[in-house]
Amino acid sequence: xxxxxxxxxxxxxxxxxxxxxxxxxxxxxxxxxxxxxxxxxxxxxxxxxxxxxxxxxxxxxxxxxxxxxxxxxxxxxxxxxxxxxxxxxxxxxxxxxxxxxxxxxx
Numbered sequence: 865x866x867x868x869x870x871x872x873x874x875x876x877x878x879x880x881x882x883x884x885x886x887x888x889x890x891x892x893x894x895x896x897x898x899x900x901x902x903x904x905x906x907x908x909x910x911x912x913x914x915x916x917x918x919x920x921x922x923x924x925x926x927x928x929x930x931x932x933x934x935x936x937x938x939x940x941x942x943x944x945x946x947x948x949x950x951x952x953x954x955x956x957x958x959x960x961x962x963x964x965x966x967x968x969x970x
Contacts, residue, residue: 881927926961930958945966950963
């Protein structure tokens with residue numbers, strides 16, 4: 865398995881997420897609009913941004929864990945059963961910690 869390739873993919877995604885999360889944070893830090901109707905719309909938008917931020921943080925944690933597995937030499941091995949994670953799964957979810965079988969059992 866070409867872990868160097870996956871490391872590059874994971875680092876690129878980490879950088880993209882980092883930029884996106886900083887933008888979300890900056891958007892959430894904007895002062896509130898004094899108009900009640902506009903403020904209600906902004907609050908709805910903020911809720912969406914917060915959800916996206918939480919999802920991004922979870923993915924970022926998974927990416928960091930995958931990079932740690934690369935360093936430890938365990939990348940591509942299911943953390944639950946110890947079986948190899950398929951190349952197809954890693955191609956679609958490079959930070960996958962579980963093989964398809966274990967993922968389905970969750």
